[in-house]
Amino acid sequence: MNWFESLRDLSHREAAGRLLADGWNVCGLGDWATVWRSPDGALVARVSPFEPAYEVFVELCRTLDGHPLLPRIEFDGPLMGGGRLTVMEFLMPVEPAVADAVVVRWAAAADGDPITVVRREAERLDAEAARSIPFWGGLDHNPGNVLQNAAGEPKLVDLFYAAGLEIYRVLRDDPARIAEAVPADRRRFICDIAALARLSSPDELAALRAAADSLD
Structure with missing residues (x-):
């Protein structure tokens, strides 16, 4: 194999x-x-x-x-x-x-x-x-x-x-739209992409993770 x-x-x-x-x-x-x-x-x-x-x-x-x-x-x-x-x-x-x-x-x-x-x-x-x-x-x-x-x-x-910029703007401002567009089993790690880890402040990461968690 x-x-x-x-x-x-x-x-x-x-x-x-x-x-x-x-x-x-x-x-x-x-x-x-x-x-x-x-x-x-x-x-x-x-x-x-x-x-x-x-x-x-x-x-x-x-x-x-x-x-x-x-x-x-x-x-x-x-x-x-x-x-x-x-x-x-x-x-x-x-x-x-x-x-x-x-x-x-x-x-x-x-x-x-x-x-x-x-x-x-x-x-x-x-x-x-x-x-x-x-x-x-x-x-x-x-x-x-x-x-x-x-x-x-x-x-x-x-x-x-x-x-990407639109995805994460919508996640922050209107997370329900993400839930409608992306199935739960395809967004489990939506906040783990490299650009967020490299460029986001702690407050920005916390806000995005809170928005993602609210979808579950």
Whole structure:
């Protein structure tokens, strides 16, 4: 059995503990997730406690499996309470000029350019998600979402986003709307995302946690 299958349905804390115990190390911190690198350096595991949007990017990668501009996904599955674990090939930063050139190619969407296939499928998935995923943000194809693999080949990552600022504004001001939009079993750890832990004051965290607790 794939070792990652044993992490499916654990909480994000338990999954992170298993990765740490197996020799993985933190190599990145985003707004929603912590990223762990495997002992051999070949893979990264993205661990998120509350994940309303990332599955759409995974769907893009799987629909266009093997596309030269998308990362290889090794594993993806839900975590208990609404989190998500996604394991993919390790990617590194690119030079700004390389990232800018990829963004220009995206905008041009020229016939015959492989990036055009990605753009069209991403736009299709974006339209579907806007109709089905609460607080959907949309497409995000800025230069910061261009990385490269060990061979120096550019890869597009994190092409979609949830409207995080709106989610947490609504949680604070009108928590009943969150209860209506997000099932209880998918928001258990809504206040554990990395951006809140990194940027919120103690009073802000307390207010958000109180609002989340009021939903149960």
